[in-house]
Amino acid sequence: MLVFMSWACEVHAHGVGYRQSGxxxxxxxxxxxxxxxxxxxxxxxxxxxxxxxxxxxxxxxxxxxxxxxxxxxxxxxxxxxxxxxxxxxxxxxxxxxxxxxxxxxQEEPLYVRALLGVSIIFNIAMIFYRREKHAH
Amino acid sequence: MHISEGILSGSVLAAGWLGSAAGISYGLKKTDTAKIVRTALISSAFFLASLVNVRIGPSSTHLTLLAPMGLVLGFGVFPAVFVALLLQALLFHFGGLLVLGVNTFIMSASALLVYVLFGKFIRGGRYAVVFSFVAGVTAVMTGACLVGAALGMTDGNFFTAAKIIIIAHIPVALIEGVVTVFLMSWLKKSAPEFLS
Known part of the structure; x- marks a missing residue:
């Protein structure tokens, strides 16, 4: 009986292991x-x-x-x-x-990108401002 | 609140671009010379607000300033949000270019809603503090619901994610409510013409 049980355990148990990968x-x-x-x-x-x-x-x-x-x-x-x-x-x-x-x-530092963004927004606004002014 | 690239379906992306294009076109018509600098100023504030982090437990989020933008710009919020989101996508990698239309529509529509619902009451004076707070909360929660709707329309499986997004935005909405109260009080005292 004991021999049978030990055999059953061996069958059901999955072996695991590890090695360092190169x-x-x-x-x-x-x-x-x-x-x-x-x-x-x-x-x-x-x-x-x-x-x-x-x-x-x-x-x-x-x-x-x-x-x-x-x-x-x-x-x-x-x-x-x-x-x-x-x-x-x-x-x-x-x-x-x-x-x-x-x-x-590598990207530019955050403050450079933030300043660049604000600068672009105001430049776009200036383009619209001039165009509107000329239109009137 | 930015939806990332590669998540939404083509039809949702197209609908977002259509809605945004209509809003931007109408917003530009409503933005006269006197309001251009104001629009640039608010757009810059929105662009930079994404860099202000608010810690919520182990996670963190950033301010959106949707309600103050809507209350100051009205329909002009569409072009202001579009430019700011475009630059956030290019410079900070928030959102994306294909999804820009949907993101612009979600944020602009949320901001515009509080302008339509609460603008008159906040300018009026009585209970302005209460209405400002409610406006701040409403703008963020509307945005979260629209994000959820966009995800849900793409794929039914996204409903769980949408639910998480809406719940996650409740603390942000409360913070935005407080920020809106302070900003509106300050604008009414220092630059009332901004709310005219």
């Missing part, structure tokens, strides 16, 4: 334009082979970090979004050797 991971940090970290936000990874269905999904950590391991070359996309509709899409170019990973262009 593959290179891509780690990204996501943040709002205010500098605040996108903590615990939904993240999806799209490989160059399939742009519609995510190959990996999960959440960023407290520091807004998310990592994935690319297994083929090409442009990988990581989309992180929150419940309010804010979305950040990272595009990562993975080289054939999976070694050199270029993070793409």
């Amino acid at each position: 593959m290179k991971a891509v780690a990204l940090e996501f943040f709002y334009s205010t500098g605040e970290k996108m903590s615990y936000r939904e993240a999806k990874v799209f490989s160059p082979k399939d742009e519609k269905f995510a190959v990996q999904s999960g959440r960023t950590d407290e520091a807004g970090r998310f990592a994935f391991v690319p297994d083929c070359e090409g442009e990988w996309r990581v989309i992180v979004r929150d419940e309010e509709g804010h979305q950040c899409e990272a595009k990562i170019d993975v080289t054939p050797e999976l070694e050199a990973v270029s993070p793409g262009q």
